[in-house]
Amino acid sequence: MMTPQVITPQQMQQILQQQVLTPQQLQVLIQQQQALMLHQQQLQEFYKKQQDQLQIQLIQQQHAGKQPKEQQQQQQVTTQQLAFQQQLLQMQQLQQQHLMTLQRQGLLSLQPGQPTLPLQSLAQGMIPTELQQLWKEVTGSHTVDDGACNNHSSLDLSTTCVSSTAPPKPSLLINPQASTNGQASVLTPKRESMSHEEYMQSHPLYGHGVCKWPGCEAVCEDYSSFIKHLNSEHALDDRSTAQCRVQMQVVQQLELQLSKDKERLQAMMSHLHVKSTEPKASPQPLNLVSSVTLSKTASESSPQSLPHTPTTPTTPLTPITQGPSVITTTSIHNVGPIRRRYSDKYNVPISSDIAQNQEFYKNAEVRPPFTYASLIRQAILESPEKQLTLNEIYNWFTRMFAYFRRNAATWKNAVRHNLSLHKCFVRVENVKGAVWTVDEIEFQKRRPQKISGNPSLIKNIQTSHAYCTPLNAALQASMAENSIPLYTTASMGNPALTSLASAMREELNGVIDHATSNGSDSSPGRSPMQAMHHVHVKEEPLDPDDNEGPLSLVTTANQSPDFDPDRDYEDEPVNEDMD
DNA sequence: TCTCAGATAAACAGCG
DNA sequence: ACGCTGTTTATCTGAG
Numbered sequence: 001m002m003t004p005q006v007i008t009p010q011q012m013q014q015i016l017q018q019q020v021l022t023p024q025q026l027q028v029l030i031q032q033q034q035a036l037m038l039h040q041q042q043l044q045e046f047y048k049k050q051q052d053q054l055q056i057q058l059i060q061q062q063h064a065g066k067q068p069k070e071q072q073q074q075q076q077v078t079t080q081q082l083a084f085q086q087q088l089l090q091m092q093q094l095q096q097q098h099l100m101t102l103q104r105q106g107l108l109s110l111q112p113g114q115p116t117l118p119l120q121s122l123a124q125g126m127i128p129t130e131l132q133q134l135w136k137e138v139t140g141s142h143t144v145d146d147g148a149c150n151n152h153s154s155l156d157l158s159t160t161c162v163s164s165t166a167p168p169k170p171s172l173l174i175n176p177q178a179s180t181n182g183q184a185s186v187l188t189p190k191r192e193s194m195s196h197e198e199y200m201q202s203h204p205l206y207g208h209g210v211c212k213w214p215g216c217e218a219v220c221e222d223y224s225s226f227i228k229h230l231n232s233e234h235a236l237d238d239r240s241t242a243q244c245r246v247q248m249q250v251v252q253q254l255e256l257q258l259s260k261d262k263e264r265l266q267a268m269m270s271h272l273h274v275k276s277t278e279p280k281a282s283p284q285p286l287n288l289v290s291s292v293t294l295s296k297t298a299s300e301s302s303p304q305s306l307p308h309t310p311t312t313p314t315t316p317l318t319p320i321t322q323g324p325s326v327i328t329t330t331s332i333h334n335v336g337p338i339r340r341r342y343s344d345k346y347n348v349p350i351s352s353d354i355a356q357n358q359e360f361y362k363n364a365e366v367r368p369p370f371t372y373a374s375l376i377r378q379a380i381l382e383s384p385e386k387q388l389t390l391n392e393i394y395n396w397f398t399r400m401f402a403y404f405r406r407n408a409a410t411w412k413n414a415v416r417h418n419l420s421l422h423k424c425f426v427r428v429e430n431v432k433g434a435v436w437t438v439d440e441i442e443f444q445k446r447r448p449q450k451i452s453g454n455p456s457l458i459k460n461i462q463t464s465h466a467y468c469t470p471l472n473a474a475l476q477a478s479m480a481e482n483s484i485p486l487y488t489t490a491s492m493g494n495p496a497l498t499s500l501a502s503a504m505r506e507e508l509n510g511v512i513d514h515a516t517s518n519g520s521d522s523s524p525g526r527s528p529m530q531a532m533h534h535v536h537v538k539e540e541p542l543d544p545d546d547n548e549g550p551l552s553l554v555t556t557a558n559q560s561p562d563f564d565p566d567r568d569y570e571d572e573p574v575n576e577d578m579d
Numbered sequence: 580t581c582t583c584a585g586a587t588a589a590a591c592a593g594c595g
Numbered sequence: 596a597c598g599c600t601g602t603t604t605a606t607c608t609g610a611g
Contacts, residue, residue: 371584371585371586372585372586373585390599390600390601391599391600409588410586410587410588411586411587413587413588413589414585414586414587414588416599416600416601416602417586417587417588417601417602417603418585418586419600419601419602420600420601420602420603421585421602421603427601433600434600434601446584
């Protein structure tokens, strides 16, 4: 089976010729990618801003009362900059109005940053003049119209947009055209016309102070500086055109993957005789359409092939990469290596990620972007008593992640391996057997090695877990604030999807006999800590300086236990492939 | 290129 | 004997 990462442009061309995507599919893909990019940038910017604010505060404190002259000079410069920026803004607005007029007249139809139409021609080897023309269109029209829908391209996708998402957040729905969808009321008109703030939020290459050009994450304080940055750093040159071409290919790969996954889903549905919910009828499973590979197709050839695209729409709401950008030229080349690892090192709080994307992970057979150790820890921390038996850990995996409902022998072995290997997992014997707990200190010890690039975050993580809690909260707040219709609304808010997923689950549950479960889950009657009478400390005991022993290891419960009371998967046999 | 961490596979032992 | 649990070793891979 051909894997996306080895697809050459020629192959892609062939595939594209064979598989004609519907406008809806295209739109879904584009939305996914855009939302993903946006969200990743939001997170990155969130981190950066926190850092910047800290640094600014520090600098201000240091310079307070020390060098008032410098401050005055700085203020002068700032004032000048503001005046200049205002001029730029005015120019920008004029340009924008002009372009809007053009678009109304039908002279401009291409979506900024989402060159859907020229995709194929590009893939088929766009000649420089074509690229230039495209580039002109892109750079020209990106000041026009944009927003969550981005559906005013030549492809009429407005229905897809409207139906596929719950009412988007204002930040994502701010263009005048979108108001025709009846969403204009969400806007808070600060100016008579579309305000600059609104407009700049809608720029596909600019989000929350960060340039979203693939591979670029330059911080632009405001929109005018972003425009300057765009014109200076991303002018029409070889590099930019190459990046544009890469972006095209990225989109195409996503399209290809989507179409294939859709085919799989169709085949699965027909195979499982699921009739009621026609997948393509549901207007949006933005997350599921692309990633619900409840079948085993993707991993048949290579079990690790699934997680190969952290930048694809299969990625749930929480971004995984913190790297250069959502989509970089390198990411293209890196797509697909087997055993791809990500996650922990990307500073994504696992609890918030899982919480945010719970339904996604439950239904989509996508490998969670966290290491086994992180997942095990999360499972244990989520438990009421911060302790789980091995079997309960297994159950948590299968309950929370569709991915772990397959290849049980593999990942269970990995779980056991991790439990034994990592000192952060402490086995505690109680009357009923052994349970596993987390040595949070040990766990945090190993993280600094993995986190690079953000000292403040490292510090956050190292200092105390409690310190992480507000960070998580702030992060989640930020995520909620900038919620994108990609996953949250499409999956969680989509009853059709939920019913589809649950229907399939029930179908599976009905078929599989619970009696074949691999163990008894005794979680309801978990024995209390007092019942423990023996603590098995691993070979390297904790340093006495590290204070508390294993029994006081887990002190934080920053996440609400989201155990499913129904415990759908608790006793569900892990449908291993080999059985 | 080297090192390290993680993933995976597998062998093995203890236990019920 | 069998399966589960837990440990350990080896190998491969990706990333820094």
